[in-house]
Amino acid sequence: xxxxxxxxxxxxxxxxxxxxxxxxxxxxxxxxxxxxxxxxxxxxxxxxxxxxxxxxxxxxxxxxxxxxxxxxxxxxxxxxxxxxxxxxxxxxxxxxxxxxxxxxxxxxxxxxxxxxxxxxxxxxxxxxxxxxxxxxxxxxxxxxxxxxxxxxxxxxxxxxxxxxxxxxxxxxxxxxxxxxxxxxxxxxxxxxxxxxxxxxxxxxxxxxxxxxxxxxxxxxxxxxxxxxxxxxxxxxxxxxxxxxxxxxxxxxxxxxxxxxxxxx
Amino acid sequence: xxxxxxxxxxxxxxxxxxxxxxxxxxxxxxxxxxxxxxxxxxxxxxxxxxxxxxxxxxxxxxxxxxxxxxxxxxxxxxxxxxxxxxxxxxxxxxxxxxxxxxxxxxxxxxxxxxxxxxxxxxxxxxxxxxxxxxxxxxxxxxxxxxxxxxxxxxxxxxxxxxxxxxxxxxxxxxxxxxxxxxxxxxxxxxxxxxxxxxxx
Numbered sequence: 001x002x003x004x005x006x007x008x009x010x011x012x013x014x015x016x017x018x019x020x021x022x023x024x025x026x027x028x029x030x031x032x033x034x035x036x037x038x039x040x041x042x043x044x045x046x047x048x049x050x051x052x053x054x055x056x057x058x059x060x061x062x063x064x065x066x067x068x069x070x071x072x073x074x075x076x077x078x079x080x081x082x083x084x085x086x087x088x089x090x091x092x093x094x095x096x097x098x099x100x101x102x103x104x105x106x107x108x109x110x111x112x113x114x115x116x117x118x119x120x121x122x123x124x125x126x127x128x129x130x131x132x133x134x135x136x137x138x139x140x141x142x143x144x145x146x147x148x149x150x151x152x153x154x155x156x157x158x159x160x161x162x163x164x165x166x167x168x169x170x171x172x173x174x175x176x177x178x179x180x181x182x183x184x185x186x187x188x189x190x191x192x193x194x195x196x197x198x199x200x201x202x203x204x205x206x207x208x209x210x211x212x213x214x215x216x217x218x219x220x221x222x223x224x225x226x227x228x229x230x231x232x233x234x235x236x237x238x239x240x241x242x243x244x245x246x247x248x249x250x251x252x253x254x255x256x257x258x259x260x261x262x263x264x
Numbered sequence: 265x266x267x268x269x270x271x272x273x274x275x276x277x278x279x280x281x282x283x284x285x286x287x288x289x290x291x292x293x294x295x296x297x298x299x300x301x302x303x304x305x306x307x308x309x310x311x312x313x314x315x316x317x318x319x320x321x322x323x324x325x326x327x328x329x330x331x332x333x334x335x336x337x338x339x340x341x342x343x344x345x346x347x348x349x350x351x352x353x354x355x356x357x358x359x360x361x362x363x364x365x366x367x368x369x370x371x372x373x374x375x376x377x378x379x380x381x382x383x384x385x386x387x388x389x390x391x392x393x394x395x396x397x398x399x400x401x402x403x404x405x406x407x408x409x410x411x412x413x414x415x416x417x418x419x420x421x422x423x424x425x426x427x428x429x430x431x432x433x434x435x436x437x438x439x440x441x442x443x444x445x446x447x448x449x450x451x452x453x454x455x456x457x458x459x460x461x462x463x464x
Contacts, residue, residue: 012435014438016438019419019437021419043445046445047445049445051413051441053448054394054414055413057394057414059296060299065290065291066290067290068287072316073320
């Protein structure tokens, strides 16, 4: 007689034996047990017959079609697959559009300012040249006052150039862009013209010139420096925006390409 | 059990929400799913409801399906749908599965091996006996037994479908089949004895 637990364990392998799910070693052990256990042999045959009866159940035809309709599945149908990155795709598109607009604005405004900056820079340069020449010839206080007056006028022209530039930029980008060289030339003429005027008007403006001379002498280089700083900032901003725009466009392209690939 | 030649394409399109493509899969598997539900629930009406719910659930979840055997994945959903249907009908006495016992016996069918009217009547009787016997088994053992004996899955596939260990599959099939054997021996009488003799 086999101990009860061993008999019970072997019995539990009967179904796996019928279904071909036992390992070769387990099969050998079970078959050895079956040779000496009539009860397990009988149970094996009954279980085999039961399995045969169940397997003989003929699948019946489905009574109707279970095809789905849009009403059954609601919003699930015909929605594109929400891939992990898809949630960002729309945001990326809006970001790209925003960046493109921002870049266009920066380029436009910078283009407008470049004309003005060139004008003001050349004006300042010519004014500084005028300042240098009286200083080197040392023609006296009157000449200094006249030069100071020229500087004052040149500074005034700087302002007028900025205003002029602003006015032009308000008129539109195309005229500004096409006439970009013109403002660069005109300030030189303006700078010369006030100098002749300044000689004629030296008496009128001498007092003002004397009182404003130190301030004007120091403000002109500062304006040039600040203009250069502004240019640098705009350039950096442009590069950053261009890089962001390029990155965004690449990301959108990649998303589009991935989606196309999964649809194939 | 062979995979449909266009199945990967139908699956891919179904993932994108193409309901027509998914209906291609429904057409292929609806008979298998309906028979699983019928053997599990014992009522054609309940089986219809469970089958329909299973396909709806499968379509809604198909985006999460990744590469594994679609049939096994679908049967897992169908099994869950059967459990849901059992719970639903338990909570509503008017929908009890017991009311459909008469239908159950008509619904089950066995291959026509007999030529005489008496043999055919015996087959019908045995079909009813098998379905009633299945209904007596615990649902966990019943589904394992149906998947193995009726649907033809091996133990590893059943373990994947039911998300249980191989040892548990083996245990459930053994207990379920032992209970079924006891039922048939008790209620089958001469009918089953004659069938057993035929098999020998």
